[in-house]
Amino acid sequence: MKKFFVMSAFVCFAFMATAQQSSYKCYPTNWWTGMKWNKVQIMIHGDSIANAKGGFSIVYPGIKLEKINKVENANYVFLDISIAAIAKPGIVKIKVNKESTPVTIDFELKAKRQGRGVDFAQGVTSADFMYLILPDRFSNGDPSNDRVAGMRDQSLNRDTVYNRHGGDLKGITNHLEYLQQLGVTTLWLNPVIENDMPGRTEHGYAFTDHYKIDPRLGGEKAYQQLIDSAHGRGMKIIQDAVYNHVGLYHFTVQDLPMKEWLHQWPEYTNTNFKDQTLFDPYAASIEKKKMADGWFTQQMPDLNESNAFVANFLIQHALWTVEEFGIDGWRIDTYAYNDLDFMNRCNKALMDEYPHITMFGETWVHGVPNQSYFVQNNYNIPFKSNLQAATDFQALWGIQDAMTKDFGWSDGVNNLYTTLAQDFVYKDPMRNVIFLDNHDMSRFYSVVGENMDKYKTALSWLFTCRGIPEIYYGDELATTGVTSPNDGYVRLDFPGGFPGDVLNKFELSGRTVQDYEIWRHVFELANFRKKSSAIRFGKMMQYYPEDGVYTYFRYDDKQTVMVVMNTAKTDKTISFTKYAERTNGFTMATDVLTKAKIPLKDFTLGSYKAAVFELTK
The missing domain is CATH 2.60.40.10 (Immunoglobulins)
Incomplete structure (x- = not known):
């Protein structure tokens, strides 16, 4: 035996x-x-x-x-x-x-999916605005599935961040109108696949059966209803893919098909999290192996994607999901930790079957060269990735520095400028997903010390910079939360999404003055962006920051949008003549947020404030 x-x-x-x-x-x-x-x-x-x-x-x-x-x-x-x-x-x-x-x-x-009256596998483009939702913490639309008999995690306690809270797919469906009004075009959900693990199952990243939608979220029927409802509104759905690992209680781990199904080690070996080893010309082989084949955690066994049976299992599941449910694209978790040759095969299979589908990978690394290695780039190197885009952590570090560090030759907003100046490495930087925070990171409003000016300036950048903007649920209400001592504190419930909530922030009447100020800021920018050809598809020109002031333009032959950010601690005088290359021929500027019209003359911009103008003749 x-x-x-x-x-x-x-x-x-x-x-x-x-x-x-x-x-x-x-x-x-x-x-x-x-x-x-x-x-x-x-x-x-x-x-x-x-x-x-x-x-x-x-x-x-x-x-x-x-x-x-x-x-x-x-x-x-x-x-x-x-x-x-x-x-x-x-x-x-x-x-x-x-x-x-x-x-x-x-x-x-x-029969292959067709003629159902809705499009699918549409992908996302720079015309979209994505909204990331952790289903367990957004809204409970069906309390009957809060606990499911026979599943290992029977927790249900909203008084602690460590347990399940009961949010589900129907809860999201119930609030599609709210999201669409905000300007959202695309929903990205943290994983919806079954996670029959003993604890901490709210995040969803430890699959136990690829072919089941978690019944505590409503199962397959609720998922299809959400997708169909979103498509009926002209919205899209991005599913979270996890290829690198599964949960310890996945049926193929409990009953291994073969020893080589997983990356096995003589003793438990964690990944070293050193993405540099994958492209470092001087790296030791063992360090490359630890990066790619080490386990993410002891509860998440690492799949051996170089095993042909494993590769087929994962690729076929990806294709099956698109065809079965009609999703529009994929966000790929822990991209750098996968077998990258396998990822190229998987990506190609999806693109061959669905030419318009898009995929963007989590590239939580530091440095533009590091990040660009994992996506379609302009390097002449042995490994060429076919991944279309990344979650742009480098742009995130740049805007974070701009809002939290003093201006210097390479510090503060200069880091943001320098990061974007390196876009020449990407085949198409407009496909990168830009963001301020997510389910694993401290809320940006907390990162900037709950400073409203800084937060609004960062949001103004998010909706006008190149790329595809994404916010995390509740960001439109200046939600706070830090990852210390536990990441559960950045996964708090959306007020009003659960039975018994005292406040309902889905409704105007439930929002504070501050809530409404930020919500309105996002609403105005997102809905202006929907109609802005320059922001959605146009070119970008940036001027290097001086004395803490950073200015850039989005433009095409139909429209010119000017964005000025003052990251200094004092007010600054802004002169339009400095930017004559882009402002010549224009006489008026309309403030996108206030709708006020001003002539193109010098004006004062307050500390950590931003101005977004549409220029007219």
């Missing part, structure tokens, strides 16, 4: 060929006719499935069983099938020819 182990400091799991299973399950659960990915590998999991001495057979027009792959664990078999163009939708019967008890497994072949 063979045993294979998942090693960590505290746990050791093994599979045994005699493990009992109640039924056989297929992954993917179904497929479609008319797909370019027409050679599908079906993982079948169940009690000693591979020991069927009579073998496996399929008789279905247009379906051919190409190969039967048996692996170390007899509880798994991988069937390679090809789907011809003549294949019609229906139920494919997979016959497991056991000598004593023959079994037939139904595998559905569906």
Whole structure:
């Protein structure tokens, strides 16, 4: 009897060929006719499935069983099938020819998604405004699914950040009108896939079954209803992908198909988080290996994406999700920690099948060269990434320095200027996603010491700089929160999203004066941006900062938008003549936020304030 182990400091799991299973399950659960990915590998999991001495057979027009792959664990078999163009939708019967008890497994072949009256796999562009939501903390639309019998985490306590709070997908659907009014065009949700872990499941990043939407969020039906409702409003949905790792209680970890399914080490080995080792010409091989193959945490086993079976499982799931639910694109978690050759294969498969789909990766690194290594860039280097865009942490560090550090030759707002000056490294910097904070970081309003001027200036930058702006739920209300002592404090509930809430900040009547001031700031900028060709698709020209003042323009042949930021501690006099290259021919400037019109003459800009002007002749 063979045993294979998942090693960590505290746990050791093994599979045994005699493990009992109640039924056989297929992954993917179904497929479609008319797909370019027409050679599908079906993982079948169940009690000693591979020991069927009579073998496996399929008789279905247009379906051919190409190969039967048996692996170390007899509880798994991988069937390679090809789907011809003549294949019609229906139920494919997979016959497991056991000598004593023959079994037939139904595998559905569906018609490819089309003609449903809505677009999907649309991707996101610089015309979009994204809104990031942690579903458990946004709104509880269906209290009946707050706890689900049989799941390991039965917590439900809004008095602590460590437990589940009960937010779900229906809660998001209920507030689409609020989001659309704010100017949001795209929702990015933290993971919605089942996380049947013992604790801290609110974030969703430890999958336990790729083919289940977490029932505490409402399951598959609620997810489809949200997507259809969003599409019906002309909005888009971005799903959070996690390829690098799974949760410790994922069924393929509890019952390993083979030892090489995971990155295994003689003793528990964490990633070293050193992205530099992947492109450092002087890096030691062991340090590269620790970066890519080390585990993220002891609760998140690291998948071996160079294993062909693992790669097929992940790629097919990505394709399956787009076709099954009709999502529009992917945000890819912990991008730098994946096998990058695998990521190129996965990205290509998605783009081949859905030409308009987009993907952007989490690149939590420091330095423009570091970040640009992981996306489409202009370098002549051995590894060439096909990832379209990054979550632009470098721009984040730049705006953060601009709002928190004194002006200097390379400090303060000069860091922001220098970061954007390096955009020449990217194939298309307009595809990068720019942001101020997220579910893992302190709220930007807290970072700037709850200074309203600094916060509004940062938001003005966010909605006018190149790229795709994204805010984290509650940012439009100047929400506070820091990651110390726990990241749960940046994942607080949206007031009004839960039964019994005293305040309802989805409604104007529930907002404080400060809430409304920031909400209105976001509303004005987001909705101006929707109609601004210069900001959405135009060029950018920036002037190097002087004495803490930073100015840039967004422009095309139809419109010119001028943004001035004063990051100094004193008021500054701004002269339009200094920027004659872009201001010549214009006579008036309309303040985008106040709608006030002023002639192009010198004006005073207060400390840490910004002005956004549309120039007219």
